[in-house]
Amino acid sequence: MKAPALLLTAVVALAIAVPGMARSRNVTDPGLPRSVPTEGGAVSVSWTDPAAFSELKYSGNRWEAERGTWVTDLATYLRDEAGQRLARGQTLDITITDIERAGRYEPVVRTGMDHIRIVKDIYPPRMKLNFVVKGPDGQVIAEGERKLVDHGFLTGSNLNSSDALRYEKRMVDDWLRREFKANAALTSTP
Template sequence: MKTPALLLTAIVALATALPGMARQKNVTDPDIPRSLPAEGGAVSVSWTDPAQFSEIKYSGSRWESERGTWVTDLAKYLRDEAGQQLARGQTLDIVITDIDRAGRYEPSARSAMNDIRIVKDIYPPRIALNFSVKGPDGQVIAEGERKLVDHGFLMGPNLSNNDTLRYEKRLIDDWLRKEFRNGQAVTSTP
């Protein structure tokens, strides 16, 4: 008699808890938007299908690479930082076409280590993007395709060890600093 009551209590508790449990987020989830609205109308960032990014295709662990919101997090960072670089009245449209984060998931004899990202200088961060800068009159000032890579990412200044995207964010910062000198887009191809 006690077993059915106990079983019923367990089922009710489980049914109550399920809606509150968050589903693991994946960057390849088709329900996640692939663009960010322009904050203040100055910078819009969108991206192509993350399932085609080098990070997922060549990382050594597709499942680990798909986990989380790192694409959206990098897009937000790019939007916020780029907005500070533009001159008054300029707008910037960015399309991220590829991301390969620093490090890889290397095969291990111990299965418990297959979800550990190994960061070495042979696995630098890479980001490919297209951009278009328009002036206040709507005319294109600069546009192009950039393939960003930082081969010396481990030799830079100390970075916060708490941020899993620290190398990619520094790559974005370096590009913005080079591309937008003194609030003006550089029109020459680096």
């Protein structure tokens, strides 16, 4: 293959690949939605501006902390798990107002290590949310603000899981179990 043809092939391949690689996604992109689709209409999950979340304000490396789709991933998980706990006809609206993931990016002595998230028991996962549960008739059954925190996140199961959000998901599971158990109206089926 001659050099001009090889160069043309490389340019075309690069032009095809670059749009997908041009910019990595981050949770503060203004063009991203601030909610997940309801999928069946029983549970809606939305969130406030992630730029104001504690995860970004106190992370030690804001640029690393805002990378990825972790807000959407947590909201999707919350929607799916909460949907399994509702009685027939009930709806649940959740607004996440703050997230602080387990661990933190610490300043380090060695250069090039500031992109590594350090997980210690002094950096537990936290989440603040508001919720409203409505019955089949549209009447409010339960509502409130919750401040979730899991101080024992390093103990128990799932410690060997490779899921980057395993601690936060377990905290969500614990909240759902407590919240829906405490209110018998939420878990009863007609």
